[in-house]
Amino acid sequence: MTVLQKKAHNPIGHLSAADIEQIGVELDAIRQSVIDTRGADDAAYIRKVIATQRKLELGSRAVLLVSMFPPAWLVGTAGLAVAKIIENMEIGHNVMHGQWDWMRDPKIHSTTWEWDNASPSEQWKHSHNELHHTYTNVIGKDNDLGYGIMRVDEDQRWVPLYAAQPLWNFVNACFFEYGIAAYDLELGKNLATKERRQDPDFRARAKVTLKKIRNQMTKDYVIHPLLSGPSFLSTLTANATANLIRNLWTHSVIMCGHFPEGVETFERRSIVGETRGEWYLRQMLGSANISGSKAMHFMTGNLSFQIEHHLFPDLPSNRYQEIAPQVQELFRRYGLTYTTGSLPRQVGSAWKKVFRLSLPNGLLRRGRATVVPMATRPDTTSSAAA
Amino acid sequence: MSLLAPSTRAARPSLRRRIVALAERATSPLLPADYLDLFDPLRPGADLRGRIVEVSPETVDAATVVIRPGADWAGHVPGQYVRVGVDVDGVRQWRAYSLTHGPRADGNISITVKAVPDGLVSNHLVRESRPGTLVHLEQAQGEFVLPTDGGKFLFVTAGSGVTPVIGMLRNLFPVADGGVVRLPRAAAYDIVVVHVAPSEPHSIFIDNLRALDEAGLIRLVARYDDEHGVLDVDDLDILVPDLLERTTLACGPGGLLDALQRHHDQRGLGLLTEQFRATTLVVGEGGTVDFTGSGTTVDADGATPILDAAEAAGVLMPSGCRMGICFGCVLPLREGAVRDLRTGEVTTATPGETEGQGVPIQTCISAAAGACVIDH
Numbered sequence: 001m002t003v004l005q006k007k008a009h010n011p012i013g014h015l016s017a018a019d020i021e022q023i024g025v026e027l028d029a030i031r032q033s034v035i036d037t038r039g040a041d042d043a044a045y046i047r048k049v050i051a052t053q054r055k056l057e058l059g060s061r062a063v064l065l066v067s068m069f070p071p072a073w074l075v076g077t078a079g080l081a082v083a084k085i086i087e088n089m090e091i092g093h094n095v096m097h098g099q100w101d102w103m104r105d106p107k108i109h110s111t112t113w114e115w116d117n118a119s120p121s122e123q124w125k126h127s128h129n130e131l132h133h134t135y136t137n138v139i140g141k142d143n144d145l146g147y148g149i150m151r152v153d154e155d156q157r158w159v160p161l162y163a164a165q166p167l168w169n170f171v172n173a174c175f176f177e178y179g180i181a182a183y184d185l186e187l188g189k190n191l192a193t194k195e196r197r198q199d200p201d202f203r204a205r206a207k208v209t210l211k212k213i214r215n216q217m218t219k220d221y222v223i224h225p226l227l228s229g230p231s232f233l234s235t236l237t238a239n240a241t242a243n244l245i246r247n248l249w250t251h252s253v254i255m256c257g258h259f260p261e262g263v264e265t266f267e268r269r270s271i272v273g274e275t276r277g278e279w280y281l282r283q284m285l286g287s288a289n290i291s292g293s294k295a296m297h298f299m300t301g302n303l304s305f306q307i308e309h310h311l312f313p314d315l316p317s318n319r320y321q322e323i324a325p326q327v328q329e330l331f332r333r334y335g336l337t338y339t340t341g342s343l344p345r346q347v348g349s350a351w352k353k354v355f356r357l358s359l360p361n362g363l364l365r366r367g368r369a370t371v372v373p374m375a376t377r378p379d380t381t382s383s384a385a386a
Numbered sequence: 387m388s389l390l391a392p393s394t395r396a397a398r399p400s401l402r403r404r405i406v407a408l409a410e411r412a413t414s415p416l417l418p419a420d421y422l423d424l425f426d427p428l429r430p431g432a433d434l435r436g437r438i439v440e441v442s443p444e445t446v447d448a449a450t451v452v453i454r455p456g457a458d459w460a461g462h463v464p465g466q467y468v469r470v471g472v473d474v475d476g477v478r479q480w481r482a483y484s485l486t487h488g489p490r491a492d493g494n495i496s497i498t499v500k501a502v503p504d505g506l507v508s509n510h511l512v513r514e515s516r517p518g519t520l521v522h523l524e525q526a527q528g529e530f531v532l533p534t535d536g537g538k539f540l541f542v543t544a545g546s547g548v549t550p551v552i553g554m555l556r557n558l559f560p561v562a563d564g565g566v567v568r569l570p571r572a573a574a575y576d577i578v579v580v581h582v583a584p585s586e587p588h589s590i591f592i593d594n595l596r597a598l599d600e601a602g603l604i605r606l607v608a609r610y611d612d613e614h615g616v617l618d619v620d621d622l623d624i625l626v627p628d629l630l631e632r633t634t635l636a637c638g639p640g641g642l643l644d645a646l647q648r649h650h651d652q653r654g655l656g657l658l659t660e661q662f663r664a665t666t667l668v669v670g671e672g673g674t675v676d677f678t679g680s681g682t683t684v685d686a687d688g689a690t691p692i693l694d695a696a697e698a699a700g701v702l703m704p705s706g707c708r709m710g711i712c713f714g715c716v717l718p719l720r721e722g723a724v725r726d727l728r729t730g731e732v733t734t735a736t737p738g739e740t741e742g743q744g745v746p747i748q749t750c751i752s753a754a755a756g757a758c759v760i761d762h
Contacts, residue, residue: 028728035729040475041476043473044476054420101716104479106742107420109746110716111716126714130714218414223412227412313711314713
């Protein structure tokens with residue numbers, strides 16, 4: 001992809017400023033329709049998910065107490081991996097977005113939730129909710145574009161480090177929760193100079209992260225193995241495997257959100273003075289969905305409805321599926337591309353881009369549009385995306 | 387370390403504490419309680435909750451809700467109230483209700499709720515609540531209790547204000563299968579009840595009061611607005627001739643209590659009152675915003691986000707996306723009303739009807755809709 005403002009064929013060139021504001025009005029109406037019907041059924045849903053997840057985790061950990069028996073290891077590891085995925089995706093991510101704050105239940109609230117992940121909630125909420133969701137796909141503002149270790153857009157300048165980015169991406173996938181923790185700490189930036197390293201704010205945040213990591217590791221790699229007695233080693237490998245599966249799965253799902261082909265990126269200065277309609281439009285074009293079964297949607301934490309999630313990050317996740325047809329219809333009416341595909345296709349597409357962009361622009365280009373200078377873009381774009 | 391210390395007894399944590407610490411490490415980042423709550427939410431040590439065991443109608447618009455409280459329920463004195471957190475349409479709401487009985491043999495507690503017009507929680511409890519539902523509780527509180535050493539009393543109750551008084555009377559005069567039990571300690575009390583209601587059919591507990599009256603245990607003066615006209619407090623001098631010898635306990639709406647206070651002050655009489663709804667929330671456009679932490683008061687208009695208004699006045703505020711998506715600016719609204727600038731939806735917080743510090747609001751998309759108090 002190339003920042004939208006530089007494309008030869010502008011995908012929003014046909015929209016007038018009035019069209020874009022009308023899109024905003026229609027999306028606001030969809031949002032309101034969910035808020036108006038939000039109630040006891042939704043509350044029952046999230047409570048049931050949380051209760052089921054906790055029982056699954058307890059059951060799996062109980063089975064792993066005798067993990068020296070291979071069937072117990074298999075069942076326990078699979079159960080724990082699923083429990084961890086549900087906790088991170090359908091529960092943690094969404095609760096921390098404030099999707100359930102309306103229930104006024106202090107135990108299921110964005111201000112109190114702590115998730116089963118290396119990164120402390122407070123720091124993740126800042127980098128994810130505030131930076132990524134506000135500046136989605138704006139080059140130079142949204143660090144989720146390659147997490148600072150990869151180049152996922154032609155408009156990100158190539159440096160030799162990126163030549164090995166398929167390897168970085170794989171390593172990041174395996175240790176994704178620590179990648180997220182390092183990312184939320186902005187480790188790359190903050191370790192760069194002595195002054196930044198000694199910044200009291202950074203040191204305080206790093207201390208919180210290290211404590212969280214220590215607690216997480218103690219739980220999975222010391223306490224539960226010890227409780228397993230003779231099954232110490234096999235419980236340790238089971239927990240490590242469950243964490244690995246969770247990391248690989250969440251990494252894959254998250255790659256599908258903004259990296260596949262068809263997703264647009266935006267210039268930094270294009271968001272100056274952005275209207276609500278323009279913000280909505282950027283979310284529409286900057287995200288990609290995953291198509292699949294109900295179980296798949298659930299296991300992605302409904303991030304398979306990434307477009308709907310980015311339009312309405314604070315609506316309960318169980319409602320995205322229901323509004324998706326309305327959102328898709330709105331895309332069609334306004335002649336916009338609703339990027340979606342199966343999980344293997346989207347994961348493949350994202351990985352292909354990681355490989356392709358590991359080399360400087362032009363070396364692996366096949367039939368792609370050439371980058372056109374800013375001056376040639378039609379005038380309508382400036383109002384459309386500015 | 388503790389082994390080398392001169393006194394190991396004090397330094398070494400008890401076995402129980404060590405087991406708790408181990409369990410906490412095993413369940414991090416959650417707590418053992420988060421898992422135990424799945425199986426026994428009423429166990430000792432849990433947050434105080436209760437389970438509804440029975441809902442029985444009292445009148446067409448009032449019902450008594452019997453609740454089995456959690457193991458840590460510390461009991462109550464008749465006349466006290468309990469704050470109950472109920473999920474209505476998925477949203478937790480807190481209200482205070484009088485406990486309408488003395489300590490019960492079965493360990494349950496009961497509240498009697500009258501559905502008031504537009505009353506979100508009272509209508510839900512009277513018409514929608516079902517046995518088996520989990521509710522959230524706080525320990526009983528309130529100073530509105532009957533002195534234990536007897537005396538001459540006048541109860542003035544209006545509408546559902548009768549509920550704490552019923553709790554006191556039931557404790558004093560328990561009803562068994564064979565009728566009212568006459569306890570020796572009850573002999574020291576001489577009680578007159580002046581009960582006010584809009585009309586007889588709407589009068590909750592009127593049968594209980596009548597039964598006590600017929601048994602000669604209390605004197606009941608029932609006044610119905612449609613029959614006798616709205617009570618004038620000066621009539622009390624006629625309705626209760628020995629008023630000057632009595633101590634008055636009154637529970638009802640603010641207007642009646644204010645009038646009684648004036649009436650009793652003029653005559654130098656003792657008066658103990660109870661009113662649940664102490665404040666009436668006025669929803670409008672804009673208003674003052676008080677920040678409890680800094681003691682700052684900010685004037686905010688109805689179109690400016692509280693975040694912007696506070697920052698302009700020099701208050702250091704948590705902030706994030708400034709467009710309502712990141713929840714980085716959430717602060718508890720302790721009291722008052724705010725309007726969502728995107729949807730126009732009004733959120734209100736009434737002291738006593740929220741949990742903890744108040745209703746968390748997003749300050750970046752909320753404008754003051756009346757005077758507000760924010761905990762920050």
